[in-house]
Amino acid sequence: MMKNAVEVRGLTVVRGGRPVLEGLDLTVGGGVTGLLGPSGCGKSTLLRALVGVQRLQAGEVTVFGHPAGSRPLRDRLGYVTQAASVYDDLSVAENLTFFARVLGVGRVEVDRAVEAVDLSGHRDQPVGRMSGGQRSRVSLAVALLTTPDLLVLDEPTVGLDPVLRRDLWALFHRLADAGAAVLVSSHVMDEAERCDRLLLMREGRIIADGSPDEIRERTGSADIETAFLAIVGKDAA
Numbered sequence: 001m002m003k004n005a006v007e008v009r010g011l012t013v014v015r016g017g018r019p020v021l022e023g024l025d026l027t028v029g030g031g032v033t034g035l036l037g038p039s040g041c042g043k044s045t046l047l048r049a050l051v052g053v054q055r056l057q058a059g060e061v062t063v064f065g066h067p068a069g070s071r072p073l074r075d076r077l078g079y080v081t082q083a084a085s086v087y088d089d090l091s092v093a094e095n096l097t098f099f100a101r102v103l104g105v106g107r108v109e110v111d112r113a114v115e116a117v118d119l120s121g122h123r124d125q126p127v128g129r130m131s132g133g134q135r136s137r138v139s140l141a142v143a144l145l146t147t148p149d150l151l152v153l154d155e156p157t158v159g160l161d162p163v164l165r166r167d168l169w170a171l172f173h174r175l176a177d178a179g180a181a182v183l184v185s186s187h188v189m190d191e192a193e194r195c196d197r198l199l200l201m202r203e204g205r206i207i208a209d210g211s212p213d214e215i216r217e218r219t220g221s222a223d224i225e226t227a228f229l230a231i232v233g234k235d236a237a
């Protein structure tokens with residue numbers, strides 16, 4: 001079992017003049033960890049802190065024992081934001097070939113990444129003429145050009161149809177089985193059951209941490225959505 005990939009202690013982040021994360025403590029280990037919570041609760045801000053692009057007001061974030069964003073982590077992290085970060089006027093293959101050159105990897109890695117996100121049939125299509133889901137899969141393919149030890153994915157399944165969502169979750173598990181720590185955010189509670197471990201988040205705090213089974217059992221709930229509401233209700237009481 002992998003030692004913790006990520007350790008967060010006392011993390012506080014202020015954005016727009018108000019605290020968005022307040023004294024967070026958490027760890028992320030191996031397998032597929034889901035960061036689940038309603039829109040605006042601070043998921044993207046936390047992921048930004050993990051990859052080292054967010055200014056911190058307090059606390060400490062380490063990834064594989066190094067400060068988040070530090071040089072030794074450069075080749076070990078894959079990060080896919082919500083906005084597709086690829087060139088619209090280039091085809092899928094051209095985008096990946098470009099990023100492969102930047103990263104110093106070759107054709108084999110390009111083919112493997114295109115295959116992994118199931119876009120082999122669209123290699124020559126300009127990304128600007130693809131659907132939102134296809135575009136986000138091109139961004140994911142860029143992150144898979146190297147073999148990241150930690151893959152941070154910000155709402156990768158938003159707007160995808162159920163078949164594609166299922167296929168992407170299967171891909172996340174294959175990557176985790178191959179040794180990567182995979183951290184996936186989502187505001188869709190029914191994605192919870194697909195995770196090995198859950199971090200439930202609300203208003204800048206982690207309100208539950210455990211496997212889907214553990215969290216359901218702890219709250220006597222039939223599903224994670226009900227568990228989430230039960231925890232929120234108990235907090236408010």
Ligand SMILES: Nc1ncnc2c1ncn2[C@@H]1O[C@H](COP(=O)(O)OP(=O)(O)OP(=O)(O)O)[C@@H](O)[C@H]1O
Pocket residue numbers: 015016017020037038039040041042043044045046187
């Ligand atoms: N650039 C910014 N400047 C000021 N405040 C911001 C900025 N980006 C986000 N925020 C605020 O920080 C809070 C958390 O935002 P964040 O994007 O981390 O939430 P989220 O859980 O990822 O939401 P979503 O699921 O909608 O992406 C929100 O209240 C938001 O208004």
